[in-house]
Amino acid sequence: MSLRKDTGEWRLLRFLNDLTYEFLDLSLPRSYRSRTALLRAFFGLDSKSKKFTESDWQRYKKLFSATLTRLKRKGYIVRQRTGNQFSWKMSQQGKKTIEDFQGDVLPEDGISRLFVFDIPExxxxxxxxxxxxxxxxxxxxxxxxxxxxxxxxxESFLKELVGKDLFQYIHFFEVKDEGTLRNLVPEQ
Known part of the structure; x- marks a missing residue:
């Protein structure tokens, strides 16, 4: 089964991989809104200026639950029961998927880079x-x-930027020579 990187499923799967133990503690109860607000913001569900109503809370809870169900159905996570508690765990297939995608992160090469974007609302x-x-x-x-x-x-990230027609909003700079500003300003 394929998984696209720009979906909620991908973000949740990567989150499960990176923060498994912390995630297990977050069951999204209403009494822990400070923790769930961070999780919702991580997934891009929150707007900083928006106040959440009870209906918003219920909608996001259903969305999160549905995403977990889809990941389970696709075999990326498994639900485990310990006593009367349930928790979610990455499956072997989920771990392999994350490893495959993380192979796209290239090693540091010491070249300083700036990525600047101005994408419309x-x-x-x-x-x-x-x-x-x-x-x-x-x-x-x-x-x-x-x-x-x-x-x-x-490379896959850059291809996705092209595919989403976002290059017109992005500037990317590499700083290969140190001290270039000093070369422009005459010494006094």
């Missing part, structure tokens, strides 16, 4: 997706929509 989903991909590639946020990293971006 109408394509907000893509902004969130790009942020997730940059974090997964080891890039750090310098300021809003300006990211810094020391490794090349994966």
């Amino acid at each position: 109408s394509k907000r989903y893509y902004r969130d997706w790009i942020r997730i991909e940059l974090v997964a590639s080891g890039y750090a946020l310098l300021q809003k929509s300006v990211w810094f990293g020391t490794r090349p971006l994966g």
